[in-house]
Amino acid sequence: xxxxxxxxxxxxxxxxxxxxxxxxxxxxxxxxxxxxxxxxxxxxxxxxxxxxxxxxxxxxxxxxxxxxxxxxxxxxxxxxxxxxxxxxxxxxxxxxxxxxxxxxxxxxxxxxxxxxxxxxxxxxxxxxxxxxxxxxxxxxxxxxxxxxxxxxxxxxxxxxxxxxxxxxxxxxxxxxxxxxxxxxxxxxxxxxxxxxxxxxxxxxxxxxxxxxxxxxxxxxxxxxxxxxxxxxxx
Numbered sequence: 001x002x003x004x005x006x007x008x009x010x011x012x013x014x015x016x017x018x019x020x021x022x023x024x025x026x027x028x029x030x031x032x033x034x035x036x037x038x039x040x041x042x043x044x045x046x047x048x049x050x051x052x053x054x055x056x057x058x059x060x061x062x063x064x065x066x067x068x069x070x071x072x073x074x075x076x077x078x079x080x081x082x083x084x085x086x087x088x089x090x091x092x093x094x095x096x097x098x099x100x101x102x103x104x105x106x107x108x109x110x111x112x113x114x115x116x117x118x119x120x121x122x123x124x125x126x127x128x129x130x131x132x133x134x135x136x137x138x139x140x141x142x143x144x145x146x147x148x149x150x151x152x153x154x155x156x157x158x159x160x161x162x163x164x165x166x167x168x169x170x171x172x173x174x175x176x177x178x179x180x181x182x183x184x185x186x187x188x189x190x191x192x193x194x195x196x197x198x199x200x201x202x203x204x205x206x207x208x209x210x211x212x213x214x215x216x217x218x219x220x221x222x223x224x225x226x227x228x229x230x231x232x233x234x
Contacts, residue, residue, distance in 0.1 A: 045226030
């Protein structure tokens, strides 16, 4: 409960900072000769995405995806666009513990963890301010589909002889609701700088599982900064 509240506060704080940063730009933003025309665009961002996630076996965790998010979208009008994104993450850890038992025999345990994650956000972008301005503010909302796979290996040794070996793996798909604010600045006819501040909420109820860590928040923030290239329609 406390972590979820702090997550909300952090997100509101980030949005306030975002708005304070862009407000002067909105007041002095240059006006383009004409609004952006409908057409295809591609984007690339450096990101830090975090998602509350529940595996098939009911274990809950928080996933972190970075550093790159790719997106392709289509502007339906000067204000409205739909985009499909992809972010991929992976990690691998290994830890070793050692000691001796009461008989003086050497004991050692090796734990290896591997994780793979993919996030597919499908977001609607709606421009809040005048679309002919060079600096534009977007509201973003839509579902994010997250897949994760995790594997854990434990091997225990006694005098360098294997005495125990345990392997566990789990995976799952979760659907999260994503919303937030984005900023775009047109630096050339086809090229824009972008920044997004988002909040994700896991749509799976914690009451559906018995072993989920209830200290994990279902609300998680995501941020991204990058560029966008727009293909002009004729």
